Amino acid sequence: MKQSLLILGSMLTLGFPATINAEIVNVSTPNTSLILNAEKGGSLKILHYGDRLSATDLNSLSEAGASWRDAYPVYGILPQGEAAMSVTHADGNMTTDVEVTGVETKNDTDGSTVTTISMRDKVYPFDLNVNYRTYPGEDVIETWVDVKNNEKGTVKLNRFMSGYLPVRYGNVWLSQLYGSWANEGRVSETPLTHGVRMIKNKDGARNSHTSHGEIMLSLDGKPQENTGRTIGAALCYSGNYKLFIDTDDSNYHHFFAGINEENSAYNLKKGESFVTPPLALTYSDEGLSGVSRNFHRWGRNHRLHDGNKERKILLNSWEGVYFDIDEPTMAGMMEDIASMGGELFVMDDGWFGDKYPRDNDSTSLGDWVVDTDKLPNGIQSLIDTAEKNGIKFGIWIEPEMTNTVSELYEKHPEYIIKAPKRPATQGRGGTQLVLDLANPKVQDIVFQVVDTLTTKYPGIDYIKWDANAPIMDHGSQYLTADNQSHLYIDYHKGLEKTLDRIRAAHPNVTIQACASGGGRANWGILPWFDEFWTSDNNDALQRIYMQWGTSYFFPAIAMGSHISASPNHQTFRRIPVKFRADVAMSGRLGLELQPKNMTDEEKGIVKQAISDYKAIRPIVQFGDIYRLVSPYDGKGVASLMYVTPEKDDAVFYWWKTETFMNQQLPRVVMAGLNPDKTYKVTELNRIDNEPLSFEGKTFTGKYLMSNGLEIPLTHKVDYHKNSDYSSRVLRLTEVK
Numbered sequence: 001m002k003q004s005l006l007i008l009g010s011m012l013t014l015g016f017p018a019t020i021n022a023e024i025v026n027v028s029t030p031n032t033s034l035i036l037n038a039e040k041g042g043s044l045k046i047l048h049y050g051d052r053l054s055a056t057d058l059n060s061l062s063e064a065g066a067s068w069r070d071a072y073p074v075y076g077i078l079p080q081g082e083a084a085m086s087v088t089h090a091d092g093n094m095t096t097d098v099e100v101t102g103v104e105t106k107n108d109t110d111g112s113t114v115t116t117i118s119m120r121d122k123v124y125p126f127d128l129n130v131n132y133r134t135y136p137g138e139d140v141i142e143t144w145v146d147v148k149n150n151e152k153g154t155v156k157l158n159r160f161m162s163g164y165l166p167v168r169y170g171n172v173w174l175s176q177l178y179g180s181w182a183n184e185g186r187v188s189e190t191p192l193t194h195g196v197r198m199i200k201n202k203d204g205a206r207n208s209h210t211s212h213g214e215i216m217l218s219l220d221g222k223p224q225e226n227t228g229r230t231i232g233a234a235l236c237y238s239g240n241y242k243l244f245i246d247t248d249d250s251n252y253h254h255f256f257a258g259i260n261e262e263n264s265a266y267n268l269k270k271g272e273s274f275v276t277p278p279l280a281l282t283y284s285d286e287g288l289s290g291v292s293r294n295f296h297r298w299g300r301n302h303r304l305h306d307g308n309k310e311r312k313i314l315l316n317s318w319e320g321v322y323f324d325i326d327e328p329t330m331a332g333m334m335e336d337i338a339s340m341g342g343e344l345f346v347m348d349d350g351w352f353g354d355k356y357p358r359d360n361d362s363t364s365l366g367d368w369v370v371d372t373d374k375l376p377n378g379i380q381s382l383i384d385t386a387e388k389n390g391i392k393f394g395i396w397i398e399p400e401m402t403n404t405v406s407e408l409y410e411k412h413p414e415y416i417i418k419a420p421k422r423p424a425t426q427g428r429g430g431t432q433l434v435l436d437l438a439n440p441k442v443q444d445i446v447f448q449v450v451d452t453l454t455t456k457y458p459g460i461d462y463i464k465w466d467a468n469a470p471i472m473d474h475g476s477q478y479l480t481a482d483n484q485s486h487l488y489i490d491y492h493k494g495l496e497k498t499l500d501r502i503r504a505a506h507p508n509v510t511i512q513a514c515a516s517g518g519g520r521a522n523w524g525i526l527p528w529f530d531e532f533w534t535s536d537n538n539d540a541l542q543r544i545y546m547q548w549g550t551s552y553f554f555p556a557i558a559m560g561s562h563i564s565a566s567p568n569h570q571t572f573r574r575i576p577v578k579f580r581a582d583v584a585m586s587g588r589l590g591l592e593l594q595p596k597n598m599t600d601e602e603k604g605i606v607k608q609a610i611s612d613y614k615a616i617r618p619i620v621q622f623g624d625i626y627r628l629v630s631p632y633d634g635k636g637v638a639s640l641m642y643v644t645p646e647k648d649d650a651v652f653y654w655w656k657t658e659t660f661m662n663q664q665l666p667r668v669v670m671a672g673l674n675p676d677k678t679y680k681v682t683e684l685n686r687i688d689n690e691p692l693s694f695e696g697k698t699f700t701g702k703y704l705m706s707n708g709l710e711i712p713l714t715h716k717v718d719y720h721k722n723s724d725y726s727s728r729v730l731r732l733t734e735v736k
């Protein structure tokens, strides 16, 4: 069904009470509706957010008995509740009281439709617009706010949330991601109780190592993967955020999300505007996975850079050689990845620095010139080697940063972030500093790093853009004394501006958002990036947990997922390459090791995995996710699948998460298939000496979705190859 966006006339015609001169705004998507009342001269009210309403229900909505809440509460009058916006007017007045002045619907150049409800303070020339964007065919509504100060002097914005949503009090559960460096994307599920639940970020530069700026709210009790009414919310912002849910004595859980206003009061000069980042909302009655599918589809189609282009299978040099980069080693790695069927080689950290060569993490950031001791024939010769091997070439940079030991810092100490009168706090390597992206000169430098590299070497196909430090001092050498509170926001405005320039000049380079692993998994940064690095931890077992959580909000195409060495460099766990490959194959497949150190047998398995991945790549990267058994449920197994939108092809993943003798695992029931279609089962990445009993057999979608298949707990391999790991990847292809 096509999305529609109607502004229905007076409520009188809809049977609403005659005393209210109401104007119903219906922001509907194929399966969801957001219904507002935007009567002129009144305050904007929200009547419904959830499943798509029929004309009949829309007509009777006012009689459904629910109270109407402000769609965007502002601070000052009856200030007891939480507000989405709080400002100090030019004359010092702390109260704001806005009324609707108009409603407008416009089609944007990208095919989306934007509905804007304009409001103005009843006393002050302070304009506040609430916006809603929908895209044809997508069940996501983006909302944001813009304000304009037409007052006589500066207005101070104390809080400026992107959006607010009242959720009816009940057995509502919150799903959120938490974690840490090397343990990103952990799932937490808890019921909402009275009081405030806050999820926040104050890193300054990156924002998803610890908590995430996305949540889900399950309205029917404990979250289920494929059933239950579920709301999803994703704040699309690369900087500090705050999401909170206030469960008070009303009938509602009040959800707010936006830029974290703490220490970030924004002074809006006369005539200036401020636009918040968007908050993406979705709703599904198909549980957590339903919300994930909505986010993935919308994200791929409208936010992720080149979201509909297949990603290459790559080898990244970091865990293979760390800083020990030299020409023969790079050439060897390129040859090896090419021989296994890979398509891209990425040279990680350690390739640059002239006066100060980058031999460890304590020098050289900012000096983006090749270290000719390590690479005497420069970058072009590496690109040529890649070409000879029939693969592409990529390179690592960290353009937002510098070290005290660098030529950049020696020349321009004024470009770094630091507080007045105090020495700069130094990060990674004991010397790392963050460049002040609020400063347009720094924006130029960051632009030039990418522009120079990609212009000089058009053969650079891929950039790994890292960011390995938080903002460590609240101070800008560029911003004026009275605007120091703008630092966190202006850093990200500067970053976005720079990324806009980079993308305008270089739309086709694949760019990965890395930030000490998974520090930049957020829809706010992905419009300029093709993917993110999920974590610096490549341990396949722990990755199942991390990628599970990350998949709540982000699609496999964006999730860098690499086969690394055993023992693993983070957990020191020894995992056979088959299991490592089967986990990596559920995201954007790559390798993160020195192939020289692999056995021939391991190379053979990886070669097979790469070839199999190529066959299923469109299903994994563009398909719909159905998570089946969560590793967090402790059942000893985790399982998920991807299904094409046509439901004619699917990939099923099954990973055993623990091993005990005679353990009993549940038989996994599939989801997302067409019950009436028949599917042929083929095992991918097979290591067993004999095929599975159901290899090549056909089953109906109905059977697979009500019974599943009995997956053997172990592999049938030669005795010395037995291990405590077991996993399966099955392809289900429709038989016509």
Ligand code: GLA
Pocket (backbone or CB within 6 Å): 318, 348, 349, 361, 396, 466, 468, 514, 515, 516, 517, 533, 536
């Ligand atoms: C960060 C990244 C790693 C690697 C190193 C290089 O930690 O997350 O993948 O690129 O930097 O220094």
